[in-house]
Amino acid sequence: MRAIIIDDERLARAELKKLLQDFPEVEVIDEAANAEEGIAKIESQHPDLIFLDIQMPGKTGFDMLSELERTPQVIFTTAYDEFALKAFEVNALDYLLKPVEPKRLADAIQKLQPGESREIKHETENVNNSILHENDQVFVKDGERCWFVKLGDIRLFESVGNYAKVFFGTNKPLILKSLNALEERLDEKFFFRANRKHIVNLRMIEKIEPYFNGGLLLELKGGEKIEVSRRQTVKFKEMMSL
């Protein structure tokens, strides 16, 4: 696994690197001292894993994650931060407290899912205009709560002004992204623009019913009912009849 360490303190990075020497499966390919540097390095080197400090100058680790198009696997590191700890407790994200106990580090690394066929994906991908796949995860932050969500688990994106509401599980937080920008990034094999305001996950459709004016009404697994506009209905039928 290729990893990047992001922490504003050189000694903290050095210490973590030293601890990671005992884990041959983790290869530290680079380091970053702040969020900006972190984003640049993640987007150019596509690590499988990042070790991320929460409190950094400029942007926090959380801010950094919500700016990433797709997040690699993340292990948070923090010395002591009540706010961050609360966020972790709510969402059971994995985190390490500095100074890091080697045993905890081993557990955290063990828990990571092996980077599933990422290598292959990288070859076929155009780096600049990468399409997000259903196994890619995004980091969603809504006030104090935050989540890592696999795209495949998202049922629906709904446009709310400049924001998009993301429906997954029982949550529907807002993210600062327009529906059009999202549509460009999403894999159209799985995500379908039903109308001006909604993008649905095709795998999450439970029922399809005819609707007025030759449109369709989709019922999703969460119970949401989404109308497919007439123009999109033609496209939808084409896709489904394959």
Place this chain on the structure above:
Amino acid sequence: MPFMRFGNSRYWLFQVVGWGLFALIFLFVGFVFDKLDTNYYYRLFLFIGLGLLLTHFMRWVIRRANVLIKPIQEQIVNLVIITFIFGLLLGISETYSQDIFNLSLTNAKELIFKRLLDNSFHSFVYLFMWNCIYFIYHYIEKSRRQQLDALKLEALIKELELKTIKAHINPHFIFNSLNSIRALVDENPERARKAITELSNILRSSMQAEKSETVTLEKELYIVKDYLALENMRFEDRLRIEYKVDEETLNQPVPPMMLQTLVENAIKHGISRQINGGVVRVISEFKNNFHELAVQNTGRLNGKVNGEGFGISSTNDRLSLLYGNKAKFEIRQATPTLVEAKVSIPSETILR
């Protein structure tokens, strides 16, 4: 008069409702005994008008004489006396105005003395009821307020205690320092040893700080220097430290851990947010009979500084506890890139 603060509107509400009920009862009584005639109405509303006027005047007297803050026995005596005097006043004014408006039931002038006595007696009874309501209302209001004040005070004390303890050493700092020290054990064992000494000095003094009211600046500076040395180990070239300390001020007593709190905030809100770091400058000097202690750091003040962090409020609390309003504390944007937190303590008071 602190517990008369209730809005006048509530007083008038009580007046209107009270006298309104009074009118209703007498209209009802008049109806039942079939005594309702114009004369009855006029006398009733004359009495209510006079009653309103006199009770309002009575309230003014009660407030003027500060009856409500006297001990309870005295209050009761006052209540009886005031009720008696005003009962008499109301009785007399009722009798005479009945005569003026020709509303008296009997025309016999000889009976005036008996009528005065009658009228004064029932006036006394009604005013006594009025006063009972008035005093009981204030009694309840007062004890409720006292309870509330006691609770607030308790909460404030707890908060203060908590803040002073918390303000001393920030756990984030301790764990970050330990982490850096662990990294230094291999990289620079000499510096690691020194860092452990510095950290234990700080921990020790933070535990002792609560015991004394003031310490000399010299002692406080030892801690601050250790603290900044540790932060320098963490931030490395992102942190530059400068001292501008007048030797003469070293013997000045200062509240323990106060300068330390200011320096900690300069790091927390200033340096740790700057990608390229900056400077922390500690200044101590005499200026116009004041001992001025200032901490400057690179950074910009954001709008929400006032009293938000516990550093500011706890510093303010400690200064006002020790020096009343003679000491001053301010945070300002000293230059476009420098934030300054400054404490001015009167040097006369403390040179004693």
